[in-house]
Amino acid sequence: MSEETKKTEEQVAATEVQETAIPAVDPKQFLADFNWHKYEQGIEAVDEEKLQHFEKALEGTVGFVNERDVIEGTVIRITDRDAIIDINSKSEGVISLNEFRYNQGLKEGDTVEVLVDKREDSSGQLVLSHKKARVIKAWERVNNAHETxxxxxxxxxxxxxxxxxxxxxxxxxxxxxxxxxxxxxxxxxxxxxxxxxxxxxxxxxxxxxxxxxxxxxxEADIELQKKEIIGQLEKGQVLEGIVKNITSYGVFVDLGGVDGLVHITDLSWSRINHPNEVVELDQKLNVVILDFDDNKSRIQLGLKQLSAHPWEALNDTLKVGDKVTGDVVVIADYGAFVEVEQGVEGLIHVSEMSWSTHLRSAQDFVKVGDKVEAQVLTLDRDDRKMSLGIKQLHPDPWTDIT
Missing domain, CATH: 2.40.50.140 (Nucleic acid-binding proteins)
Structure with missing residues (x-):
């Protein structure tokens, strides 16, 4: 092959490469020359490869947006029905004012979040939605709050x-x-x-x-308070609490994150049938810490301990042989307990109820709630014990026989 023939073939090959190479696409020129009407009507086919090159050429340029993107836009005008939004694209978007009903103070110049629904509809209009953008952002925030x-x-x-x-x-x-x-x-x-x-x-x-x-x-706040309170608990400490629950056996008191129990016997110096006779739900009261376990998870509280024991207030002049009046509060087989003053009880043994030698149950003589008169037989202020008798108020029939 001659040198001249070789050069000729190389020139032909270079010409063929130039003819098959796709020229660089100028986005502005492409838009200016492109017949959108024919394309939408299907009259004029468009080379898909050219369209792809056009899309790539647009990417990164000012004003290019993807559909489903959530971006910020600026309100440039407000009409009676719509808000015109500028997203720095080739055209503005129109959003109905109904999507801004929550924001009655919307004005020109405000920045709002919008979703690019369509870059162009059939009329070439940019379609935006503020409502959809809010929903997407809301779900993002909810998911983030759940995760964090x-x-x-x-x-x-x-x-x-x-x-x-x-x-x-x-x-x-x-x-x-x-x-x-x-x-x-x-x-x-x-x-x-x-x-x-x-x-x-x-x-x-x-x-x-x-x-x-x-x-x-x-619960998270209570847990912090609980640790702080438990660390400071001491026997004999007086705390303010709120009655949280009432049961037949006692009252649960909220001490500010830690619950303690006031047993029914620690509510009042007097005998009571049910705790609701003394306290009610949500009532604020002061209680004293009587005891707690090693972990301080079970706390025993007292209410009556905050007031003086009734025996300490018992009349100093009361003595053996005096007559007293009280209510029968408890009946047992061996006798009846009579409350002569609030919190002060005396026992009338069944043998002290009648001169009769045929001793029967105390229930044959009295019943709970009866008001009775009795005589003080013994009185021990230190041990807080008192014995009473009813028969001593009447003459002993056996003395008349002798």
Missing amino acids: GEVVNGFVKCRTRGGMIVDVFGIEAFLPGSQIDVKPIRDYDQYVEKTMEFKVVKINHEFKNVVVSHKALI
């Missing part, structure tokens, strides 16, 4: 079956009745239309359900 344990504010909208509906970032979340407070709730309506703090405890992404809890925050 962040405390969120929510507005209690209304009651529903089993709990309440709470608005969190524009999303309706469910607040179970059991997650409102650590205490039983008697009036749910007191929480309606209130803004409260919550913790997102559960998200069901399939059904788009969110569950929040206010109780979780209270």
Whole structure:
């Protein structure tokens, strides 16, 4: 092959490469020359490869946005029905004012979040949505709060079956009745239309359900208070508490995160049948710490110990042989206990009830609630014991026989 022939073939090959190479696309020129009407009507086919090159050429340029992007835009004009939003693209977007009903103070110059629904609709208009952007951002914030344990504010909208509906970032979340407070709730309506703090405890992404809890925050605070209180507990310490629960055997008192029990026998110096005779739910009262276990998880409290023992206030002039009047408070087979003063009881043994030698049960002589008169037979102020007798108020019939 001659040198001249070789050069000719190389020139032909270079020409073919130039003809097959795709020229660089100028986005502005492409838009200026492109017939959008024919393309939308399917009249003029467009080389897909050229379109791809065009898309790549647009990327990174000012004003290029992707559909489904959530970006910030500026309100440049407000009409009677719409807000015109500039996102620094080739055209502005129009959003109905209905999507801004929560923001009655919307004005020109405000920055708002919008979702790019479509870069262009059939008429070439940029389609934006503020409502959809808020929903997406709201779910992002809710998911983040769930993952990080962040405390969120929510507005209690209304009651529903089993709990309440709470608005969190524009999303309706469910607040179970059991997650409102650590205490039983008697009036749910007191929480309606209130803004409260919550913790997102559960998200069901399939059904788009969110569950929040206010109780979780209270429990966290209580746990901190509990550690602080337990570390300072001492026997004989007097604390203020609130009656949390009343049972037949005693009263549970909330000491600010730690519960203690006042046994029924430590409520009053007098005998009582039920704790509700002395206290009521939610009542504030002072109690004294009587005892607690090694872990301080069981705390025994006392209420009556804060007042003087009734025996200490017993009349100094009372002596053996004096007559007293009182109410029968307890009956046993061997006798009856009579309360002669509040908290001061004396025992009438069944043998001291009648001169009869045919001794029977005390129930044959008196019943609970009877008011009786008796004579003081013995009196021991140190041991706080008193014995009484009824028959001593009447002459001994056997003396007449002798």
